[in-house]
Every structure is written in structure tokens, then in C-alpha cells.
Amino acid sequence: MTPTQRSWRLAGQFAAAALALVVVWQLTFYPLPSWLLVLTALASSVGLMEAGQRITDAVHTRTYRCPDPACAHRVTLINCLADEHRREQENAAAHPYYH
Secondary structure, three states: OOHHHHHHHHHHHHHHHHHHHHHHHHHOOOOOOHHHHHHHHHHHHHHHHHHHHHHHHHHOEEEEEOOOOOOOOEEEEEOOOHHHHHHHHHHHHOOOOOO
16 A cells, blocks of 8 residues: 555544544434443444545556456456556466466
């Protein structure tokens, strides 16, 4: 994972935690037990962090397929460096399964 990707992921985690705190702060005006507020904060922050991670993974995911249309071979990489991408792209183009 590159430093830019790490910083975006960290920013997303901070945003998710801040949103969870806003939700809990808004719920404090209702007569709810404190354990329910804590569970709400944990559930919403974890859910938002997971959603942010999935979005960043989807943005940084590359799939390489075999150039033969009849072949179903494919390689999916998430958060890899350029040399890994190039190596897997070459491997997908020349995989030994049908040659």
C-alpha cells in the first residue's frame, strides 16, 4: 500500500469515527441507556470504516484476464505496487493452463 493510499484510508477512518460521534451525540437527547449509545457508536463507526475500506479497495483493485476470450483465467490485485501489477499482467497474458 502506498503512502497516499494509507493517508486516504486514515482520513476515511477519522471521518467515520467523527460521523459515529455525531450520531451518538444526536441520540443523547433521547432517554436511551448509556450501553445502547456505546453500542451504537461502535456499530456505526465499524460499519462506516468498513464501507470506506471497501470503497478504497474498489478504487485500487486491478483485474488482469487472459487475452483468449474462451479462457476464464484472471488475477485480481488490491493495493499492489507497480512492479507487482506488471508482473501479474504478464503472468495473466501467458499463463500455462491452456497452452
